[in-house]
Amino acid sequence: MDFNLTEERQMLQDTLRRFLSERYTTTERNAIIDSDTGLSTEIWGELAELGVIGALFTEDQGGFGGAGFDISTVFEELGRAGVVEPFLDTAILGGGLIAALGNDAQQGFVEDVIGGSLHLALAHGEPASRYDLSRVETTAKADGDDIVIEGRKAVVINAEAAGYLIVSAREGGGPFSLDGISLFLVPAEASGLTMQGYPMMSGGRAAEVTLDNVRVSASARLGAEGAGFQALTDVVARANVALAAEAMGAMESATELTREYLMTRKQFGRPIGTFQALAHRFSDLLIELEQARSAVTNAAGHLDSDDRDRQIAAARNLIARTGRLVAEEAIQMHGGIAMTQEYELAHIAKRIVMTDHRFGDADYHLERFIGLSAA
Amino acid sequence: MDLSYTQEELAFRDEVRTFLEEKLPKDMSDKIRRGEHIGKEGHELWHSILNEKGWLSYGWPKEFGGAEWNAVQRHIFEDECAAAYAPRIVPFGLSMLAPVLQKFGSKAQQDHYLPRILDGTNWWCQGYSEPGAGSDLASLKTRAVRDGDHYVVNGQKTWTTLGQYADWIFCLVRTDPDAKQQEGISFLLIDMNTPGIDVRPIILLDGTPEVNEVFFDNVRVPVENLVGEENKGWTYAKYLLTHERTGIAGVGFSRAGLDAVKRVARQESANGRPLIENPHFAARLAQVEIDLMAMSTTNLRIISQATAGQAPGVESSMLKVKGTIIRQEINDLARRAVGPYAMPFASEAVEGDNDPIGPDYAGPVAAQYFNNRKLSIFGGSNEIQRGIIAKVKMGG
Structure with a gap:
């Protein structure tokens, strides 16, 4: 048994942590959040150069990692610094789908993603789909050599x-069918595709x-x-490892900020920390943080195992519960200061709590865990 | 024991309901229901509607022109207002400063300030907390030094709610730095237009400019603006904090919030079924409702004692702790109920002319969840309340 990171991952963690602590300050990050694009192309480019995106892909795909522990190592650090840049969307979801399904021509996009020159977005969820991955009502119909897509995401x-959106659409089955x-x-500029953008x-x-x-050519189809459902399930499993690790990294920051305060x-x-009532509550946060760390380890370590989905449901459920506790208690123990936008914890707490709303909250993953355990 | 309202109380409730149906502007209650802000004009309009009816001063004694409702009537009114999505009454002048002036202010102060609170001439804000004096309020450092017939005030206040709208601020200031902490504090009324005052907004984590920092740089305040005696301010502040507060449990807000979550959960679907039928969500909802039913009765028990003339003591602290936990739990459920549509940041979606993002009930729920973390922090944090309960009940 060995719970240490490999030498390569340790280097990746050290490099990323150093870069983010120097460059991704609260002030810098809050300016990015307030900007029109909501992301920094400069930071994106530098992180790509450091190999952060490459670490999320296997050697076959043109990267140098791609395993569960590569994902968790990267996203823990992104979470610790409260990074808002869309690594999950461009690399794990978008790049992951192309790498899994793309033909030779399409695989070229993965290289662009790893190099940092291409952004992607997964246009899958619909107004009524909530967290249900199979609920797709957008349709795709053949018209000669073309495909015509209709729907709302x-x-x-x-x-x-994003330069390209990966759009899911039905070519058969009812609204909930897996097939x-x-x-x-x-392409983002495709005629008939309109966006109403907003900050999150x-x-x-x-x-x-x-x-x-x-209207797209039939060659635009991925796989x-x-x-498409199996590939979607696979990248969402990877996304769930990333989200769990990201929330855990943010929980580390929240507890450290609280300890300092x-x-x-x-x-x-x-010092208010010398009041036993607060000291004990802080200790509970540390205990839950270790639980969260182990849950992420379980999920990352089982990403390629038969028990993958159950382990991931467990991790996301546990992270949702402990994350909420850490976020709320960290704010409460700080008092008013943590309620202000310019204080680091405010952003970190929002990152933790809002993780709930991507690919399922505590209840969704609890239900999945129950279902998978019974199977 | 009788758990129902008397005939008179029921008649009063009907009167309140009718009034709200007739006089509460629809666009205003819609905004409150959607979790939007109504701005200064909105609050002033609602105050003037209530004042016209003579109900703005419902907690004031008759000798000051108040309606002098008893605790049950106040509770009914507050409950009905929350259920009808009426704006909350801005408390700083009406239920924080006014009782202090009525008990400790001079006749001249009462005659001058009380009518201006009612007719909306003056918007008051509260100058208590300081950067270094939060839970430990008595450690406040803002200094007031006597200079002829003025005090010269220097220092900083913070968390000043809606201070950006205020014409006046009531402040706790240190007038005797050598006395024991609580004994050197005075209660001053300060015109916000006095030179040397600087108000700077603090943006909260949900993006709202709700609170402010107020800086005082050699601000000259006439001595007649001192309330009561010099160095007795702590007594007045404590009176204000322990002044009977029937609304502290927030039962009406919780009930309205719970109804809203149920409405949303009927419209949202999970796995093709209404969310409200999802056993996990339904269980969470039921647990909060069970807690709320019990707390509502605790609240009424205490109100009933108060009506019988017994001043509530630690029960206020208990209601504050339980009430805020329940309200925050409901905010959490509201956030969960809307699923991915909790992610859009509401201010643009709600306040702009754009189409709403997702269902209209989704816009403000995440912002409200984060904003209402304040409930367990302000007005004496829940830790301070627990300290009070332990101190009183454990006899230590």
Whole structure:
């Protein structure tokens, strides 16, 4: 048994942590959040150069990592610094789907993603789909050599920055069937594709995407007709490892900020951390943080195992519960200061809590865990 | 024991309901229901509507022109207002400063300030907390030094809610730095237009400019603006903090919030079924409702004692702790209920002329969840309340 990171991953962690602590300050990050694009192309480029995106792909795909622990190492650090840039959307989801399904021509995009020159977005969720991955009502119909796509996609993160959207659409089956879902690489400027963009609660931007008679060539299809669901499930599993690790990294920051504050802030003539009522509550956060760390380890370590989905459901459920506790208790123990936008914890707490709303909250993953355990 | 309202109380409730149906502007209650802000004009309009009816001063004694409702009537009114999505009454002048002036102010101060609170001439804000004096309020450092017939005030206040709208601020200031902490504090009324005052907004984590920092740089305040005696300010501040507060449990807000979550959960679907039928969500919802039912009765028990003349003591602290936990739990459920549509940041979606992002009920829920973390922090944090409960009940 060995719970240490490999030498390569340790180097990646050290490099990333050093870069982000120097460059991704609270002030810098808050300016990025307030900007029109909601992301920094400069930071993106530098992180790509450091190999952060390459670490999320296997050697076959042109990267140098791609395993569960590569994902968790990178995203823990992104979470610790509260990074809002769309690594999940462009690399894990978008790049991951192309790497898994793309033909030779399409695989070229993976290189662009790893190099940092191309952004992607997964346009899958719809206004009524909530967290249900199989609920797709957008349709794709053949018209000669073309495919015509019609539908609406909800909260498409990173849509505005993306060169291509990976759009899921039905070529068969009812609204909940696992079969019949196809994936298409749709250029962002495709005629008939419109976006209503907006900022998100915890930074970054998303858009409501309308596909009105969008015409693409049949060669825009990723993988086989109607067979996209398995690949979607696979990249979402990787995304869930990333999200769990990111939230855990943010929880580390939240507890560290709280520790510093408790030992610095004086009321009634002494550091408030010396009041036992607060010291015990802080200890509970540390205990839960270790639980969270182990849950991420479980999920990352089982990414390629038969028990993958159950382990991931467990991790996301545990992270959702402990994350909320850490975020809320960290704010409460700070008091008013943590309620202000310019204080680091405010952003970190939002990152933790809003993780709930991507690919399922505590209840969704609890239900999945129960279902998978019974099977 | 009788858990129902008397005939008179029921008649009063109907009167309140009718009034709200007739006089509460629809666009205003719609905004409150959607979690939007109504701005200074909105609050002033609602105050003037209530004042016209004589209900703005419902907690004031008759001798000051108040309606002098008892605790049950106040509770009914506050409950009905919350259920009808009426704006909350801005408390700083009406229920924080006014009781202090009525008890400790001079006749001249009462005659001058009280009518201006009612007719909206003056918008008051509260100058208590300081950067170094939060839970430990008595350690405040803002200095007031006597100079002829003025005090010269220097220092800083913070978390000043809606201070950006205020014409006046009531402040705790240190007038005797050598006395024991609580004994050197005075209660001053300060015109916000006095030279040397600088108000700077603090943006909260949900993006709202709700609170402010107020800086005082050699601000000259006439001595007649001192309330009561010099160095007795702590007594007045404590009176204000322990002044009977029937609304502290927020039962009406919780009930309205819970109804809103249920409405949303009927419209949202999970796995093709209404979310409200999802056993996990339904269980969470039921647990909060069970807690709320019990707390509502605790609240009424205490109100009933108060009506019988017993001043509530630590019960206020208990209601504050439980009430805020319940409200925050409801905010959490509201956030979960809307799923991915909690992610859009509402201010643009709600305040702009754009189409709403997702269903209209989704816009403000995440912002409200984060904003209402304040409930357990301000007005004496829940830790301070627990300290009070332990101190009183454990006899230590």
